[in-house]
Amino acid sequence: MEQTRLAPLRPRVRPSWFVATVSEVRPETPTAVRLVLDVPGWPGSEAGSHLDLRLTAPDGYQATRSYSIASSETGGTIVLAVDELPDGEVSPFLVRELRVGDQLEVHGPLGSFFLWRPGQSQRPVQLIAGGSGVVPLYAMAASHAAASDPVPFRLLYSVRTPEDVYFHQDVLPSCRTGRSPSTSCTRDERQPDGGSRSDGSQNRLSRRGRSLRKTAHAFSCAVRQASSKPSRPGS
Ligand SMILES: Cc1cc2nc3c(=O)[nH]c(=O)nc-3n(C[C@H](O)[C@H](O)[C@H](O)COP(=O)(O)OP(=O)(O)OC[C@H]3O[C@@H](n4cnc5c(N)ncnc54)[C@H](O)[C@@H]3O)c2cc1C
Known part of the structure; x- marks a missing residue:
């Protein structure tokens, strides 16, 4: 146990x-x-x-x-x-x-149920996010890093394109190098017309999420993403 x-x-x-x-x-x-x-x-x-x-x-x-x-x-x-x-x-x-x-x-x-605090458990933590759903999970990863908690932390993150990664200074570099908290980004390929096409990443995310939940303490969060692309705010 x-x-x-x-x-x-x-x-x-x-x-x-x-x-x-x-x-x-x-x-x-x-x-x-x-x-x-x-x-x-x-x-x-x-x-x-x-x-x-x-x-x-x-x-x-x-x-x-x-x-x-x-x-x-x-x-x-x-x-x-x-x-x-x-x-x-x-x-x-x-x-x-x-x-x-x-x-x-x-x-x-x-919120009192969707919380992570350092030393909470010795089970590895698997974070699973879609779009802006990464926001509370980012707080958990930052708290984990600040506390030097030894429990392995991983983030599985689904976004439409690399530009849709939140907190990319922190999340995307760890996605590229695989350093802790190790991060996998699944994403759809952008089409020449500016739209997107599923590359099956959602299904892979869902399958991987199910298997990870068996061993890790999992937190998953996805908030509906915008369906069209307005220009960058302020530009
Ligand atoms: C716990 C929690 C955490 C959240 N965290 C984040 C976060 O970190 N970042 C973030 O961006 N969002 C987050 N959200 C979502 C956020 O609360 C809002 O829902 C989001 O910003 C949209 O609000 P809005 O007023 O722009 O849209 P709304 O006006 O509320 O509309 C939302 C959608 O519903 C449709 N709609 C509205 N009224 C009707 C109606 N009468 N009939 C049919 N459809 C209708 C609209 O067309 C639209 O597509 C979170 C939500 C929860 C519950």
Whole structure:
């Protein structure tokens, strides 16, 4: 039977509403941005957490959506990555209109089941992501690296094209060199007309994911990706 070393639990933080100020907006993929928020009083979050983000229009109309948290440190900074759904209500605003200095509200940290903490288990960890679903898994991989946790960590990541890799400075190099956390990228081949064609990678991903789940502690997350390709935000 597996011997499990449980890390000390971070005291459960009661989720609250906070006012966040946008401190950085940068293109993440052709359809997504990375948002860095300054949030005074934010208690930090465990890797895998998410939050609710609320926008309020000048006429008082409000819209709230959930976003995974890419950062897991304590302190007043939150990193998000938002993909634009061209026919969506909130994501096009976040991707195209949000500017440094803008304010919005966040409620969190949320989520208690989809979490990874250093020392949680001695079983290897297999992360399986599609598109922006890599965001909470990136937080887990970063937390694993920061803690020098000895448990093997692997990421199996499905994206449409190499440009659709989130956090590519961290994820794609490890994909190329295979260093820890070792990463495999499955992807469709881009067609000359700008569309894409399945190369069977989704089926391979699904088969490989099923076999990995038998031995590893698996976390899988996929969020619907944009179906068309607007031009890069800000360009
Ligand atoms: C826990 C969690 C974590 C998440 N993390 C991330 C993340 O890290 N990054 C990220 O980009 N996204 C994430 N999401 C998704 C995010 O919450 C939003 O769903 C996404 O940004 C789309 O919001 P939107 O307002 O642009 O689209 P919406 O306006 O909500 O529309 C979504 C889709 O539904 C369709 N739709 C809307 N209304 C109707 C209707 N009445 N009838 C039929 N179809 C309709 C729209 O056409 C669109 O295709 C997460 C979701 C959850 C639950």
